[in-house]
Amino acid sequence: MFEHKDAHRYTWYQGSLGHRSMIDFVVVSSDLRPYVLDTRVKRGAELSTDHHLVVSWIRWQGNMPRRPGRPKRIVRVCWERLAEEPVKTVFNSHLRQSFDHVPRAVGDIESEWALFHSAIVEAAVASCGRKVAGASRGGNPRTRWWTPEVRGAVRLKKEAYRAWLVCGSPEAADRYRIAKRGAAVAVAEAKSRAWEEFGEAMEKDYRSAPKRFWQTVRRLRRGRQQLAHTVYSGDGELLTSTEAIVGRWKEYFEELLNPTNAHSEEEPELGGLGMDCPISGAEVAEVVKQLHSGGAPGADEVRPGYLKAMDVVGLSWLTRLYNIAWSSGAVPREWQTGVVVPIFKKGDLRVCSNYRGITLLSLPGKVYSKVLERRVRSIVESQIEEEQCGFRPGRGTVDQLYTLARVMEGAWEFAQPIHMCFVDLEKAYDRVPRGTLWGTLQEYGVGGFLLRAIQSLYQRSVSLVRIAGSKSDLFPVRVGLRQGCPLSPVLFITFMDRISRRSRGVECVEFGGRRISSLLFADDVVLLASSSSDLQLLLGRFAAECEAAGMRISTSKSEIMVLDRKRVACQLRVGGRGPTSSGGVYASRGLVHE
Numbered sequence: 001m002f003e004h005k006d007a008h009r010y011t012w013y014q015g016s017l018g019h020r021s022m023i024d025f026v027v028v029s030s031d032l033r034p035y036v037l038d039t040r041v042k043r044g045a046e047l048s049t050d051h052h053l054v055v056s057w058i059r060w061q062g063n064m065p066r067r068p069g070r071p072k073r074i075v076r077v078c079w080e081r082l083a084e085e086p087v088k089t090v091f092n093s094h095l096r097q098s099f100d101h102v103p104r105a106v107g108d109i110e111s112e113w114a115l116f117h118s119a120i121v122e123a124a125v126a127s128c129g130r131k132v133a134g135a136s137r138g139g140n141p142r143t144r145w146w147t148p149e150v151r152g153a154v155r156l157k158k159e160a161y162r163a164w165l166v167c168g169s170p171e172a173a174d175r176y177r178i179a180k181r182g183a184a185v186a187v188a189e190a191k192s193r194a195w196e197e198f199g200e201a202m203e204k205d206y207r208s209a210p211k212r213f214w215q216t217v218r219r220l221r222r223g224r225q226q227l228a229h230t231v232y233s234g235d236g237e238l239l240t241s242t243e244a245i246v247g248r249w250k251e252y253f254e255e256l257l258n259p260t261n262a263h264s265e266e267e268p269e270l271g272g273l274g275m276d277c278p279i280s281g282a283e284v285a286e287v288v289k290q291l292h293s294g295g296a297p298g299a300d301e302v303r304p305g306y307l308k309a310m311d312v313v314g315l316s317w318l319t320r321l322y323n324i325a326w327s328s329g330a331v332p333r334e335w336q337t338g339v340v341v342p343i344f345k346k347g348d349l350r351v352c353s354n355y356r357g358i359t360l361l362s363l364p365g366k367v368y369s370k371v372l373e374r375r376v377r378s379i380v381e382s383q384i385e386e387e388q389c390g391f392r393p394g395r396g397t398v399d400q401l402y403t404l405a406r407v408m409e410g411a412w413e414f415a416q417p418i419h420m421c422f423v424d425l426e427k428a429y430d431r432v433p434r435g436t437l438w439g440t441l442q443e444y445g446v447g448g449f450l451l452r453a454i455q456s457l458y459q460r461s462v463s464l465v466r467i468a469g470s471k472s473d474l475f476p477v478r479v480g481l482r483q484g485c486p487l488s489p490v491l492f493i494t495f496m497d498r499i500s501r502r503s504r505g506v507e508c509v510e511f512g513g514r515r516i517s518s519l520l521f522a523d524d525v526v527l528l529a530s531s532s533s534d535l536q537l538l539l540g541r542f543a544a545e546c547e548a549a550g551m552r553i554s555t556s557k558s559e560i561m562v563l564d565r566k567r568v569a570c571q572l573r574v575g576g577r578g579p580t581s582s583g584g585v586y587a588s589r590g591l592v593h594e
Helices: 079-083 085-100 109-128 148-167 170-208 210-222 242-256 281-289 304-309 312-328 363-383 397-413 434-443 448-456 488-503 532-548
Strands: 012-014 019-021 036-042 053-058 074-077 130-133 337-344 355-360 418-423 462-467 509-511 514-516 518-521 524-529 559-563 569-571 580-582 586-589
Touching: 074 109, 079 085, 079 109, 079 304, 085 109, 085 304, 085 312, 109 304, 109 312, 148 170, 170 210, 242 462, 281 304, 281 312, 281 363, 304 312, 304 363, 312 363, 312 448, 363 448, 363 488, 397 418, 397 509, 397 518, 397 559, 418 532, 434 448, 434 488, 488 518, 488 532, 524 532, 532 569
Parallel strands: 337 462
Antiparallel strands: 012 019, 036 053, 074 130, 337 355, 418 524, 418 559, 509 514, 518 524, 559 586, 569 580
16 A cells, blocks of 8 residues: 555564564554555664554644643642751841842732732742652653663664664574563662662651641552543533533532522621730641641642741731731732542533532631631630530540430430431531521620721632643632631531521430430531420421521431330421331431422
């Protein structure tokens, strides 16, 4: 079909017997056949096999398609070096020089943040240096054993192979075999050294950096996470271009993070003063000290190691920045921006709903939020009911499990029935109406500068999606609490405590001289009553308060359990929806739509 010398036609060669054959082919469809320009053997490619490389040239009309979803090469700061004292000294020296040039007059929050951000990033680059992370050229992962010695041995082997092809003499064949054997030995020794160095690094991480150690172990167990090079659109169409894929992820998370909620979002008056004293350096230093060094950065790319490495000058600059935000009631735009990273759960890689989103926020913004969280908690902690054990110091799920088990054991011992409803709320975190939340905080005594500072984090809340190194456009997040924000847990349990208080009645079970009508762990709620009628009243009030607060009960995920020595029927309704449960200890698929 294509005219070439025999040496460029035969794809297999058996040297000792002189046999050769054409047994390797390039298969193309009949539609592409007219575009194939040439096909031939390339003998110069040394493949360590008795087959030669077969290459085809095809004439392509139009632009070559881009491969979507490929990880990009990323140049990042070697922030791990900040653990070394000399590097930390250089870092703080650069930061101190930048702080000396900051105008004493206080500017607006955006200009002050720009000065601090550029100074801390420049100090990190100057002291730590940069390195390339991610995929290497061609998309192949770099290998530790590919050293200059190995590269030289492989180059000599290829040169000997080409010389043997040219002359074909026994001496050239012997030289090639010797070079081939030498390259194999060099590769084996380099791989052995690389594994030894890897083992020593793992042993060091186990002692000094356990988080990085276990991250490496998990990565070795499950392998590198696969990336979806294509995704389905909302209509089921398969998307292949990078722009379309990133746009689909933006559309999916914009819809997910903005659930429909027609509840009023009116901003209340700030009312009482609350805790209005300026933020102290001691508050900031304590929060920075508790940061985890391996945390992922937000949109501003400021690592927790930068903040933890700062000395008193850097911390005073950060405190100055926080007090500007506190007094002005405004925060930098980057503190309000979340970076959503899709993490695959299970199922089809091309379906967006098979992923969960992790939101990364600015680390300086999270420190500011944590300072506010401590002030909010000091006000509301004593007011939150004992029945709530979620996101509270010294409490956990074990406390609620123990309480529920003891209540059930006591009721069974004295033949007292218990009717329980395990309530699940739909997208509880994402459905919280912010206007109602501000009113709730005021009811609990949070107002003035503190409430205004909390509201400033939500005023222009936006997110973007990052997938395989590509970023989507910004989209607003108008409903719900901020994912990944240190403030969100205490805000949520305060919001849920208000619902729980308002739905309380006389219906309950008695245990140890106490009346218990509900147990809560964040948004996981169990309602308890001594009869089905009492449980219906309790559930009706709880559902009404949830509806009034903009929340919604998930009828398909809520469950009923009846503990009784007799077979009984328990039928509940929530807005015309409900199940039936009967006899002994039974759990029915709950609150099904009629």
